[in-house]
Amino acid sequence: MSTRIYLFKRFERFWHWSQAALVITMLITxxxxxxxxxxxxxxTALLVHSYSAWLLVTxxxxxxxxxxxxxxxxxxxxxxxxxxxxxRYYAWGMFLGEDHPFHKTLQHKHNPLQxxxxxxxxxxxxxxxxxxxxxxxxxxxxxxxxxxxGLTLTEVAWVHTAAAYMMxxxxxxxxxxxxxxxTPLAYIKAMITGWETIDEEPSVNASSxxxxx
Amino acid sequence: xxxxxxxxxxxxxxxxxxxxxxLAILAIILFANSASALDNEQSQxxxxxxxxxxxxxxxxxxxxxxxxxxxxxxxxxxxxxxxQLQGPFTSPEQVTKACLSCHTQAGKQVMSTIHWTWKAWNxxxxxxxxxxxxxxxxxxxxISNEQFCTVxxxxxxxxxxxxxxxxxxRTENQVDCLVCHDQTxxxxxxxxxxxxxxxxxxxxxxxxxxxxxxxKPYVLPQDLAKIAQSISAPIRSNCGGCHFYGGGGxxxxxxxxxxxxxxxxxxxxxxxxxxxxxxxxxxxxxxxDHKVTGEHYAIDANPKQAAFMPGGEHNGxxxxxxxxxxxxxxxxxGLASKQIASTLNMHTRDIACETCHIPEFARxxxxxxxxxxxxxxxxxxxxxxxxxxxxxKGRNTYWGVKGSFLWEDNVVPEYRWxxxxxxxxxxxxxxxxxxxxxxxxxxxxxxATDGQSKIxxxxxxxxxxxxxxxxxxxxxxxxxxxxxxxxxxxxxxxKAITAGMKAAKLPFSGHYGFVQTQMYWPIxxxxxxxxxxxxxxxxxxxxxxxxxxxxVYMPGRFKDHQPWxxxxxxxxxxxxxxxxxxxxxxxxxxxxxxxx
Numbered sequence: 001m002s003t004r005i006y007l008f009k010r011f012e013r014f015w016h017w018s019q020a021a022l023v024i025t026m027l028i029t030x031x032x033x034x035x036x037x038x039x040x041x042x043x044t045a046l047l048v049h050s051y052s053a054w055l056l057v058t059x060x061x062x063x064x065x066x067x068x069x070x071x072x073x074x075x076x077x078x079x080x081x082x083x084x085x086x087x088r089y090y091a092w093g094m095f096l097g098e099d100h101p102f103h104k105t106l107q108h109k110h111n112p113l114q115x116x117x118x119x120x121x122x123x124x125x126x127x128x129x130x131x132x133x134x135x136x137x138x139x140x141x142x143x144x145x146x147x148x149x150g151l152t153l154t155e156v157a158w159v160h161t162a163a164a165y166m167m168x169x170x171x172x173x174x175x176x177x178x179x180x181x182x183t184p185l186a187y188i189k190a191m192i193t194g195w196e197t198i199d200e201e202p203s204v205n206a207s208s209x210x211x212x213x
Numbered sequence: 214x215x216x217x218x219x220x221x222x223x224x225x226x227x228x229x230x231x232x233x234x235x236l237a238i239l240a241i242i243l244f245a246n247s248a249s250a251l252d253n254e255q256s257q258x259x260x261x262x263x264x265x266x267x268x269x270x271x272x273x274x275x276x277x278x279x280x281x282x283x284x285x286x287x288x289x290x291x292x293x294x295x296x297q298l299q300g301p302f303t304s305p306e307q308v309t310k311a312c313l314s315c316h317t318q319a320g321k322q323v324m325s326t327i328h329w330t331w332k333a334w335n336x337x338x339x340x341x342x343x344x345x346x347x348x349x350x351x352x353x354x355x356i357s358n359e360q361f362c363t364v365x366x367x368x369x370x371x372x373x374x375x376x377x378x379x380x381x382x383r384t385e386n387q388v389d390c391l392v393c394h395d396q397t398x399x400x401x402x403x404x405x406x407x408x409x410x411x412x413x414x415x416x417x418x419x420x421x422x423x424x425x426x427x428x429k430p431y432v433l434p435q436d437l438a439k440i441a442q443s444i445s446a447p448i449r450s451n452c453g454g455c456h457f458y459g460g461g462g463x464x465x466x467x468x469x470x471x472x473x474x475x476x477x478x479x480x481x482x483x484x485x486x487x488x489x490x491x492x493x494x495x496x497x498x499x500x501x502d503h504k505v506t507g508e509h510y511a512i513d514a515n516p517k518q519a520a521f522m523p524g525g526e527h528n529g530x531x532x533x534x535x536x537x538x539x540x541x542x543x544x545x546x547g548l549a550s551k552q553i554a555s556t557l558n559m560h561t562r563d564i565a566c567e568t569c570h571i572p573e574f575a576r577x578x579x580x581x582x583x584x585x586x587x588x589x590x591x592x593x594x595x596x597x598x599x600x601x602x603x604x605x606k607g608r609n610t611y612w613g614v615k616g617s618f619l620w621e622d623n624v625v626p627e628y629r630w631x632x633x634x635x636x637x638x639x640x641x642x643x644x645x646x647x648x649x650x651x652x653x654x655x656x657x658x659x660x661a662t663d664g665q666s667k668i669x670x671x672x673x674x675x676x677x678x679x680x681x682x683x684x685x686x687x688x689x690x691x692x693x694x695x696x697x698x699x700x701x702x703x704x705x706x707x708k709a710i711t712a713g714m715k716a717a718k719l720p721f722s723g724h725y726g727f728v729q730t731q732m733y734w735p736i737x738x739x740x741x742x743x744x745x746x747x748x749x750x751x752x753x754x755x756x757x758x759x760x761x762x763x764x765v766y767m768p769g770r771f772k773d774h775q776p777w778x779x780x781x782x783x784x785x786x787x788x789x790x791x792x793x794x795x796x797x798x799x800x801x802x803x804x805x806x807x808x809x
Binding site for chain 1: 549552553556559748749750753754755765766768769770771773774775778779781782783785786789790793796797799800803804807
């Protein structure tokens with residue numbers, strides 16, 4: 001009883017994948033600048049990191065605009081409905097091949113845990129990394145003498161580092177959870193094509209799995 | 214010497230080669246300034262340009278013409294036919310008298326400068342400083358050694374090796390004009406005769422050929438008339454005659470000043486490049502009324518408004534890098550190079566230009582003395598002469614009359630925050646060793662937070678020199694002379710220190726020891742081409758060049774990381790990895806089991 005719906009529109013997919021590419025690039029170059037990776041020269045890493053930063057800022061501008069004009073921002077309104085069920089699914093039911101307790105619709109693309117995760121990304125990680133990163137980018141304008149929030153350059157750099165770790169954590173979890181669809185590649189295909197196969201109605205039979213279809 | 218006569222053409226050729234439309238602007242600017250430039254000694258570079266009328270200069274490929282005004286090719290006036298300078302001169306004072314008969318104020322001007330007084334007032338530290346007032350880590354102090362040390366003084370004294378005439382007691386006629394203005398390259402001041410030139414044949418003291426400026430065992434009397442007729446504005450060899458040889462030999466003292474700068478390559482110094490810009494010293498060390506700017510005792514470490522601006526009024530200050538290159542000197546012409554340039558420009562707030570653009574000093578093939586140990590001095594060779602030891606490169610690492618030396622070339626500077634203020638140990642000051650037991654004869658000031666400091670490159674010269682153990686006073690000792698108290702004659706510290714302390718009017722109990730000392734030399738010469746400047750990773754790395762610099766966050770340097778952030782971050786990442794691997798494995802295993 002499954003059906004295909006057009007879940008991710010063209011801009012949404014473009015935004016997702018270009019953001020993914022930029023975030024990966026910035027994680028690699030960022031940790032290179034931090035001193036943990038080799039491979040690039042410091043100069044190259046810094047250049048790529050700076051350009052990626054400006055591209056990402058531009059992309060976010062468009063994405064924010066898109067979210068608000070399409071109302072898609074509502075997808076991230078947190079909810080506790082079914083949250084325990086979903087958590088139990090990832091911790092237990094998934095292993096047994098149970099069906100996902102949450103059923104996506106165009107109005108509710110994300111399960112409650114996803115909502116929390118993306119809200120954390122958009123309201124915590126992104127602003128932290130954006131604001132601290134911008135301050136580092138425009139260091140030459142001597143903002144430091146105004147001591148925003150009493151911050152020193154060192155503290156801003158620390159915030160940027162902390163946010164980078166949060167982003168890396170998000171990235172690891174996100175990649176892994178992207179493989180937890182009906183098939184390991186189901187979610188990834190959906191994110192590429194926009195079309196996702198979903199169960200139309202809650203399944204009564206918990207033992208039937210899509211993997212066997 | 215040749216370089217001087219070629220300077221104007223070099224400059225003009227440069228201009229002609231560059232975008233020709235700029236020639237007009239340059240010529241107009243220079244013409245506008247030429248009135249004030251006339252009485253300016255270093256303006257020789259521009260004097261021929263003055264003869265190009267601005268209208269013609271607007272045309273392309275203009276050739277400078279000789280017109281009325283300056284005669285000759287080198288100097289405002291060709292002095293060779295002046296009847297005052299025909300000689301014969303039987304004493305150098307007679308030359309000076311001839312000079313002063315036209316340059317009526319020149320003597321008084323020279324006598325008011327540090328080149329004469331060896332004294333300077335530092336308003337920042339309220340200290341009287343200068344060579345005669347403070348210690349250094351080379352020959353330590355001129356006191357009691359003046360008849361030798363005045364080989365680098367712009368004055369004439371007594372030719373009696375044991376009789377020093379204090380500078381304050383000398384007259385205008387004892388100003389040495391020739392040492393700075395000679396263009397023959399033959400003029401030579403001789404040690405132990407008060408810095409006078411040789412007026413008769415003089416034997417060279419064994420081992421001291423470099424100081425006498427000859428390979429032969431004697432020096433011959435000088436033809437002062439010929440030298441006087443040659444004079445012009447100082448060229449690099451004039452300044453270098455003393456400043457390249459400070460500390461007793463070529464390159465010994467400064468590290469960024471040695472005879473390789475007489476005819477430097479582009480790689481050694483972009484500004485003095487003999488085939489390029491070919492700047493004389495005064496291009497940066499702006500000089501007016503014989504006052505040369507930019508001395509070690511008055512450093513502008515963070516030039517903002519004070520530096521001399523080319524084309525502007527002489528304000529008594531030296532030209533800084535920023536005077537020509539601005540505070541945002543890096544420019545790009547492409548997307549990437551613009552980004553790099555703006556990133557580099559962020560560095561100028563905290564980092565002196567010299568730090569990146571003088572990657573190493575003593576790069577001209579001449580080593581510099583990094584360490585000197587007086588405590589080992591006094592050993593003799595089997596034949597009774599002072600022992601000399603040379604290393605495999607032929608560098609003198611031990612000399613019985615001086616002690617042991619460490620020479621280095623291509624030296625990576627040491628870096629410190631520096632706001633331009635140095636606190637000098639005065640003659641008679643007691644030693645105050647730091648936690649490492651080292652006495653700083655000129656401690657530098659600066660920090661990341663005082664708003665005045667930049668990170669500067671330094672040569673730190675070190676020594677192990679005598680001090681009076683009862684009072685803690687750093688010793689003044691009598692090194693040079695022909696008497697039996699001088700260390701270089703008898704190798705007896707007791708006698709040498711007794712004589713030195715007496716001359717300095719300091720108490721000496723007869724007890725002495727040796728203490729490690731160090732001295733900061735800010736590095737500002739031997740500016741490399743931009744392709745040889747430091748790259749990012751030379752500092753932005755763990756244990757990079759600026760590893761010891763505190764108070765600034767440097768990406769790439771582990772000591773700036775917040776250890777907890779990195780620890781928790783890395784742990785969380787490791788846990789996340791472990792989590793997804795375990796979770797994934799369970800999924801796969803149970804899925805496989807369901808399949809079977």
